[in-house]
Amino acid sequence: MAVAWIGNRETLVERAAAHAAALLGSSRCPVFSLDTDIHGTRAAIALAERVGAAYDHADGAAVSREAALFTDKGAMTVAPGETRRRADVVVIVGELPQIHHQFVGELAETVPDLSAPDLSAKNQREIFLVGSNETSAPRLSNGRTATLLSCGEAGLGATLAALRAQWRGRQTSQPVSNFDDFAKALEAAHFPVFLFSGDATDGLALEMLQGLITDLNRKSRASGLHLPASENGWGSALASTWMTGFPLRTGFARGFPEFDPWRYDVARMIAAGEADLHLRISSSIVQPKKKRNRMALIALAKTHEPVAGAAVTIAIGEAGVDHQAVVYSSRTGSLRSVDARAASELPSAATVVRLVASHVSAEAALPC
Amino acid sequence: MLTKIAGGDIIDPVNGRLGKGDLWISDDKIAAAPAAGAADRTIDADGCIVMAGAIDIHSHIGGGNVNTARLLLPEQHAAHQARPATTPLSNAGWSTFQTGCLYAKMGFTTVVEPAMSPGAALHTHLELADIPIIDKATLAILGNDDFLLSMIRDDASSTMIEDYVAWTVASTRALGVKVINAGAAAAFKENVRTFSLDDVVPSYGVSSRKIVKTLQAAVGSLGVPHPLHVHCNNLGSPGSADTAAATIAAAEGLPLHLAHLQFYGYGTEGKRRFSSAAARLAELVNATPEVTIDIGQVMFGQTVTISSDVMRQFSARGSAQPKKSVIHDGDGNGGGIVPYRYGKDFYGTMQWAIGLELFLLIDDPWRVFFTTDHPNGAPFTAYPALFELLMSREARTEMIAGLSPSAMALSTLAAIDREYTFEEIAIMTRAAPARLLGLTDRGHLGAGATADIAVYRRDDNIANMLGQAAYVFKDGDLVVQDGEITHYRWGKALRLNPSPDKAMLRRLEDYHQQRYGLSLDWFDFPDSAVAREQPFGEVACRT
Numbered sequence: 001m002a003v004a005w006i007g008n009r010e011t012l013v014e015r016a017a018a019h020a021a022a023l024l025g026s027s028r029c030p031v032f033s034l035d036t037d038i039h040g041t042r043a044a045i046a047l048a049e050r051v052g053a054a055y056d057h058a059d060g061a062a063v064s065r066e067a068a069l070f071t072d073k074g075a076m077t078v079a080p081g082e083t084r085r086r087a088d089v090v091v092i093v094g095e096l097p098q099i100h101h102q103f104v105g106e107l108a109e110t111v112p113d114l115s116a117p118d119l120s121a122k123n124q125r126e127i128f129l130v131g132s133n134e135t136s137a138p139r140l141s142n143g144r145t146a147t148l149l150s151c152g153e154a155g156l157g158a159t160l161a162a163l164r165a166q167w168r169g170r171q172t173s174q175p176v177s178n179f180d181d182f183a184k185a186l187e188a189a190h191f192p193v194f195l196f197s198g199d200a201t202d203g204l205a206l207e208m209l210q211g212l213i214t215d216l217n218r219k220s221r222a223s224g225l226h227l228p229a230s231e232n233g234w235g236s237a238l239a240s241t242w243m244t245g246f247p248l249r250t251g252f253a254r255g256f257p258e259f260d261p262w263r264y265d266v267a268r269m270i271a272a273g274e275a276d277l278h279l280r281i282s283s284s285i286v287q288p289k290k291k292r293n294r295m296a297l298i299a300l301a302k303t304h305e306p307v308a309g310a311a312v313t314i315a316i317g318e319a320g321v322d323h324q325a326v327v328y329s330s331r332t333g334s335l336r337s338v339d340a341r342a343a344s345e346l347p348s349a350a351t352v353v354r355l356v357a358s359h360v361s362a363e364a365a366l367p368c
Numbered sequence: 369m370l371t372k373i374a375g376g377d378i379i380d381p382v383n384g385r386l387g388k389g390d391l392w393i394s395d396d397k398i399a400a401a402p403a404a405g406a407a408d409r410t411i412d413a414d415g416c417i418v419m420a421g422a423i424d425i426h427s428h429i430g431g432g433n434v435n436t437a438r439l440l441l442p443e444q445h446a447a448h449q450a451r452p453a454t455t456p457l458s459n460a461g462w463s464t465f466q467t468g469c470l471y472a473k474m475g476f477t478t479v480v481e482p483a484m485s486p487g488a489a490l491h492t493h494l495e496l497a498d499i500p501i502i503d504k505a506t507l508a509i510l511g512n513d514d515f516l517l518s519m520i521r522d523d524a525s526s527t528m529i530e531d532y533v534a535w536t537v538a539s540t541r542a543l544g545v546k547v548i549n550a551g552a553a554a555a556f557k558e559n560v561r562t563f564s565l566d567d568v569v570p571s572y573g574v575s576s577r578k579i580v581k582t583l584q585a586a587v588g589s590l591g592v593p594h595p596l597h598v599h600c601n602n603l604g605s606p607g608s609a610d611t612a613a614a615t616i617a618a619a620e621g622l623p624l625h626l627a628h629l630q631f632y633g634y635g636t637e638g639k640r641r642f643s644s645a646a647a648r649l650a651e652l653v654n655a656t657p658e659v660t661i662d663i664g665q666v667m668f669g670q671t672v673t674i675s676s677d678v679m680r681q682f683s684a685r686g687s688a689q690p691k692k693s694v695i696h697d698g699d700g701n702g703g704g705i706v707p708y709r710y711g712k713d714f715y716g717t718m719q720w721a722i723g724l725e726l727f728l729l730i731d732d733p734w735r736v737f738f739t740t741d742h743p744n745g746a747p748f749t750a751y752p753a754l755f756e757l758l759m760s761r762e763a764r765t766e767m768i769a770g771l772s773p774s775a776m777a778l779s780t781l782a783a784i785d786r787e788y789t790f791e792e793i794a795i796m797t798r799a800a801p802a803r804l805l806g807l808t809d810r811g812h813l814g815a816g817a818t819a820d821i822a823v824y825r826r827d828d829n830i831a832n833m834l835g836q837a838a839y840v841f842k843d844g845d846l847v848v849q850d851g852e853i854t855h856y857r858w859g860k861a862l863r864l865n866p867s868p869d870k871a872m873l874r875r876l877e878d879y880h881q882q883r884y885g886l887s888l889d890w891f892d893f894p895d896s897a898v899a900r901e902q903p904f905g906e907v908a909c910r911t
C-alpha cells in the first residue's frame with residue numbers, strides 16, 4: 001500500500017520526509033495547522049521551533065476564543081465528573097458541538113448522587129438553554145426539553161447580559177423568557193452548572209457568562225463546565241502551553257516562541273498570502289480549498305492517495321484507531337490514554353513529524 | 369567511564385566527609401577511589417565545594433493547575449532569547465524545558481511536584497517527562513475525594529482504606545501522598561467558606577482532623593517512606609498559627625510533614641492584627657521530633673499562586689494582580705490560580721520575615737526544608753538570593769533596611785545571629801530531603817550512590833556561587849559547565865509501586881461506572897503513554 005507521495009508520484013516515506021524537510025528548510029514563512037493528538041502536537045512544536053514556523057489548530061477560531069477566556073479574564077470552571085455528581089441545575093449556553101450531546105443526554109437521565117431532598121422529590125435535574133428559538137439543543141430523553149432562556153432577537157452575549165441584570169434585580173429593556181422559572185431554580189439550587197463551548201459562543205458572551213457565575217458565587221455556589229469546541233484542539237493548546245508557555249497561535253519566526261492570536265492565526269496568514277508553506281497534520285481527509293496562491297502544501301493525512309495539490313503527502317494513522325494515543329477527553333476534563341481500536345501499520349503523526357524533523361539540519365537532538 | 373573530580377572541598381554530612389579531596393564517578397555512580405589506573409576525565413575542583421545534587425521536596429513544576437497558570441498569564445513570561453543551539457525550547461519562558469534547565473544550573477537534580485490530582489496523573493507525568501535533565505517525583509492528592517470521604521463516613525476498615533491509598537499511589541505513579549486543606553474543597557462545593565481542623569464536611573459528617581489522621585495512618589502502614597504531606601487549614605489567615613499548632617499536636621508521635629509553614633506563621637497582634645507567630649511555631653517544631661516542615665519562603669516581586677486549596681484561592685481572588693484568576697472545582701481538590709505581587713509593604717515584609725525566622729529558629733536542619741513553595745512564595749529562581757539570606761546576617765540587615773519598620777517591629781528576625789553553614793545547607797537541601805523521601809541512592813556522596821553532583825566555585829557572593837554551578841553531574845552525565853547547560857538528557861519520575869488489591873480494583877470499577885458512567889481504564893494509563901524511553905524509576909516502600 002502506498003503511503004507517501006511527492007506531488008502525484010508515489011515514493012518512499014523516507015524520501016517524502018526528506019523532501020518535506022527541504023521545503024521547510026527553504027521556506028520563508030512556514031505555517032502548521034494541527035488536528036492531532038498530544039504526541040503529534042509535541043512533535044510538531046519541536047519541528048516548528050527548528051524551522052521557525054507558526055502553528056494553530058486546523059479550525060483555530062473556536063479554540064482561540066476558549067484560550068482567550070483564560071489568557072484575558074480567567075474563569076470559574078468545574079470538572080465533568082463533579083458536574084455529573086452535583087449539578088442540580090444544568091444551563092446549556094448556546095449551541096454545543098455535537099460531540100458533547102451524549103454527555104448532556106446523560107445529565108438529563110441521571111441525578112446528582114449527593115442530591116438534596118427537595119431535588120430527589122422531583123428526581124431530575126432542571127435543564128435550561130440560553131439561546132434563541134433557532135438554537136438547536138441536544139436531544140433529551142423522555143421527551144424532555146430544556147427551558148428556553150431567550151431575549152427576542154438578541155444574541156447570546158446580550159441574552160446573558162440581560163439574564164445577569166435581571167438576576168441582580170435590575171430592569172432590562174427586554175425581559176428574558178422564562179426568567180421566573182430560572183430564578184426559582186437557582187434559588188433552590190445547590191450547584192448549578194453552565195455548559196459552555198467556544199464553538200458558537202463569542203468572547204464577549206463567554207465573559208458575560210463568567211460574570212454571571214461570579215455573581216452567583218457571592219452567596220451560593222455555581223460554576224461553568226468547559227466543553228471544548230475541539231478535543232484535539234484543546235489538547236494541543238494544553239501541550240503547547242507546557243512546551244512554550246503559550247497556547248496555540250504561537251510562532252517561532254524570531255527563534256523564540258511568541259504568542260499572538262491575531263498575527264499567528266494560521267488561516268489568516270494563509271489567506272493574506274503571508275505564509276509560503278503549509279504543513280497540515282490531520283488524520284481526517286480534508287478536501288483542500290481552491291488554491292488561491294502559490295503556497296506549497298505538505299499534507300499528513302489518513303489517505304490512500306496523494307492529497308490534491310499537495311507538494312508532499314504522507315499517510316498517517318488516526319489516534320486511538322490505528323495506534324495508541326494520548327488525547328484530551330472532555331468526559332474526564334483531562335488527558336487520557338486510548339488504545340488502538342483497529343491497530344494498523346500506519347504511523348502516528350508524531351512518528352512522521354519526527355522523521356521530517358530529523359532531515360532538517362540542527363545541532364541538537366529533538367526534545368520530543 | 370571513570371571521572372575524577374579533583375581537589376574540591378567535599379561536603380557530605382551523611383558519610384562524615386568534610387574537607388579537601390577527590391571524588392570519583394564510575395559511569396552513573398559515585399565510586400571509591402580506584403586502587404590503580406587513571407581517570408578518563410578529570411575535573412579540576414580546586415577552589416570549589418562539592419556536594420550531592422540538591423533535592424527540592426515541594427515545587428509546583430507541572431500538572432493541570434500549573435499549566436492553567438501559564439495559560440492565564442501569557443504576558444508574564446515572554447521569551448526574548450533566540451533559539452538555543454543545543455537545548456531546544458529551553459528559552460521558552462516558563463516552559464517545562466526551561467524549568468529543568470534552570471534547576472540544573474543551580475545544582476538541583478531531583479524535584480518533587482507536590483500536588484498531583486489523581487485524575488490528572490497522565491497530564492502531570494507528560495509535563496514532567498518534558499522537563500529535561502533532572503529527576504522528578506509527585507505526591508498524589510487525597511482527602512477531598514468522594515471515595516475516601518465515603519469510606520471514612522461508612523467506617524471502612526483500615527485495610528480497605530490502605531488498599532485505596534495503595535491503588536491511588538500505584539496508578540498515579542506517585543512517590544507519596546498529600547492532603548490539602550482536608551475536606552475543605554468538598555465542603556466548598558456545598559458553599560462552606562471557611563474550614564478548620566475540627567470542622568465537618570457536609571454530606572459526609574467527617575472532620576478535617578479525621579481525614580488527616582486516617583491518611584497519616586494509612587501512609588504509615590503501607591510503608592510509604594515520605595510521611596503524609598499536609599497542607600493545613602486556614603492558609604494565609606491571621607491566627608492560622610493556631611491551626612498549625614493544632615496540626616503539629618495531631619501528629620501524636622507519628623511522622624507528619626507540614627508544607628510551607630510560613631503561610632501559617634501568622635498571629636493577630638498589633639494594630640493590623642497581623643503579626644509573626646514564627647517563634648512560637650519554631651519552638652513547637654523543635655519540641656516535636658516526629659514533625660518535619662518546609663518553609664514556603666516569600667521573596668518580593670511578581671508571582672502567581674497555584675494551589676489545590678480551592679476554598680482559600682476563591683477567597684483570595686480579590687487580591688489578584690493582574691486582575692484575573694481561575695477557580696476550578698475538581699473531582700477531588702480542584703484548585704485556584706491567583707496572580708499576586710509581594711510588595712515591601714507591611715504584609716509583604718511580615719511574610720518575608722516570618723519565613724526567615726522559621727528557617728533560623730528551627731534548630732535541626734534535618735527537619736526544616738528549603739522551599740519557596742514555588743511559585744507561591746516566590747519562583748524557585750529566587751533560591752540563590754534566599755541561600756544568601758540564610759548564610760549571611762549582613763545580607764539580611766541590608767535587606768531589612770529597605771522594608772517596613774512597623775512589620776519588622778513585630779518580628780524577632782533582626783535580632784537573630786544565626787548563619788547557615790555549607791554543611792547545614794548540604795543537610796537541608798540534600799541529605800534530609802533524600803531521607804524524608806526514602807531515596808537512599810542520593811543526597812550523599814558515598815560509593816554506590818547515584819552520581820548526582822553539584823560543584824560550586826567559591827565566591828564571597830553566595831547568590832552567584834550557588835546560582836550558577838561550576839559543574840553539575842546527573843547520573844554521571846556532565847550537564848552544566850560554568851552555569852550553562854551543555855546538553856539535554858531525560859530524567860525519570862521516581863515512584864512507588866505497591867501492588868493493588870484485586871477486591872479494591874473491582875470496587876473502584878463499580879464506583880467509576882456508577883459515579884462517572886465510565887470504566888476505570890478511562891483513568892489509568894500504560895507507561896508507554898508517556899513516550900519516553902524509561903519514564904519512571906521505582907523506589908521501594910519500607911517493609
Ligand SMILES: [Zn+2]
Nearest residue numbers: 426482627741
Ligand atoms: Zn505548595
